[in-house]
Amino acid sequence: MASLKLRVGDIIFSVDKTLLTENCEYFRALFQSGMIECQQEEIHLRGLSARGFLITLAVLGGERPILTCDDIIEAIECAAFLQVPSLAKHLINLINSNNCIVMYHTAATFGLMDLYHSSALFIRDMYSDLEEDLRCLPEELVEYILSLMPTTFVAVASHSPTNQLLQDSSRTLCYLDEEEKEWKVLTDLPVEASTSMAGVSVLDNKLYIVGGVRGVNKQVVDSCFCYNALTDSWSKFSSPQQLRYSLTLIGHGDHLYAIGGEYERRIISSVEKYQVSVDTWSFTSRLPRPAASPACAKAMGRIFVCLWKPMDTTDIYEFDVGKEEWFLATTLIREQSYGHCMVAHRDNLYVMRNGPSDDFLRCMIDCYNTTTGQWTALAGQYVNSKGALFTATVRGDSVFTVNRMLTLVYSIEENKWKPRKEMKGFPRSGSMQTFLLRLPTNSSQLTCKCILKERDHNVENVNV
Incomplete structure (x- = not known):
């Protein structure tokens, strides 16, 4: 050369x-x-x-x-x-x-x-x-x-598709009004959309929903939906070549990545990428092993996925977007009981898990620094009542967690998460997924829309 x-x-x-x-x-x-x-x-x-x-x-x-x-x-x-x-x-x-x-x-x-x-x-x-x-x-x-529009904490509960004539008034996206410290309705879900075991992700301030199931037989949903927060409108887009549920969906650049999941009760390892600009899905490198709903996060523009091997080993793999290859980044050995999630802040990955001996009210957090390659355990234990910390979302130097009882915001400090403020809990039952959207800055528009939707829901309930 x-x-x-x-x-x-x-x-x-x-x-x-x-x-x-x-x-x-x-x-x-x-x-x-x-x-x-x-x-x-x-x-x-x-x-x-x-x-x-x-x-x-x-x-x-x-x-x-x-x-x-x-x-x-x-x-x-x-x-x-x-x-x-x-x-x-x-x-x-x-x-x-x-x-x-x-x-x-x-x-x-x-x-x-x-x-x-x-x-x-x-x-x-x-x-x-x-x-x-x-x-x-x-x-x-x-x-x-x-x-500019600031990001707003948004959540959606687990819902299966419904009938147009029996639209469920609880099938909504809700946003957190931090000034009033309570949750409000943002928009209704399309009747055909499923958020039950679906992949949900935000890319370029648009919400994408892929897959999911309907009914107790876990019939896979083949329709995918996109919500544009600026226009308050829904649209459909192409479905993956491999239909799936219990997948993880994450956005990067001009692509969405549908990672792992299940199909006909079989856990799969396939990964597909969706190029938004051309509305096309294509297969990319498979996961190193099959995984359903693997914990996933982006740190400094890099995609990381947790592959859990019960009961005490978590492998974290990085997906190299350019090479379209998976690389083992690190392995965490910890006594753990049930489930975990992962969020990123700066060049740190935070892996959350229940306490040992099936202690579901405690949450332990380990931190992996992607620059130094070192693990540290965060000081203290975190209350995990009804799974609050398994819906964590990072904004700036804060972590938003939510359950039916309360919305709790932590400040991320060097070796711990410090509780910062509390607000009302999420007004829907069941599991939920959380994310950030930039909503119109005119708060009066949101308030007006909230009042109209609540009025319509009340009318529907009276008619039923």
Whole structure:
């Protein structure tokens, strides 16, 4: 491979020319221009830091470096000047409460628009926590943040398809009104939709429901539905080639991934990906072994899945989206009794399980850091009455958990989750799935819609 000498600051780098042309629009345009620099033995990149360029090379080489705020500024400068999409994507994956303001301000300065928008969305979700720190920003940058829709905690209970004439008024999506600390109706489920043992995921602020069952015989549902929160409308989309229930659904990029599940009471290992832009499903690499409803989470843009081997072993596999391959990331050995779920925060994966000896009222949490490869057990025990912690959803530095009794929000700290606030429990019975959606910011519209839906439901109940 032809190497190229680049002087950045006081350092000379010898870099594969193909690597640069394939990943940097700046070098691609330079080498196609026929300019005199193309013939030089050494090219001088002026105005960039050697540290920023070193970070760029690390990302192009497949690394995922954790960056300080000073590193971030230099990396953004390189990403904008050299036009490196993979570096910009890595920076988006690094956004957290410690660096989001630096990310936002610097991205605005250098015109890295995807990072600018992603940072603004993150800040919007944590606005109350970061409001004091935002005083350092220009007024127009703060106004842009406030113009965005914050994410809202949304949940749906387990429902089978119903008859149009006997529409069940409880078949609804509900959202948490954090100001009034109670749950309200967002929209009705389509009569053909099933959320019983279905895959549910959000991608680009649209809710997707795949699979599920109807009836005690677990007849698989072959219709898939998408809810657009901005238009308050439902639509159908294509079904997977392998019908399934008890699957896990997760979104990444322009794709949904339907992972594992069951069909005709047989646990399967097949995985399909759905390309939203072309409404097409295709098979990808199978799970290392069959799994029903495997715990799954995304950490820094990477997909991780738990494959539980009762009673004491949990293997965590990473799915490499580019190579479409599964790799064993780590194994957790713990005495555990029943079930678990997994959520991600920064580069940490939190695996939740019941306490030993079938103690269903205690929840133990172990943390795996994907950067260091180390496991730690979180201090304390967490009340798990009626499965609250098995519906955990992360927003910013908070974890939302919910059951029929209460909605409990934790603050994620270094070695524990600290209870932050309590609100009313979810007003539906049975198991549930939770997620985040960006809803219209006009609260009066939501309140009006809530009142109308509750009125319609009451009328239906009176007529019945």
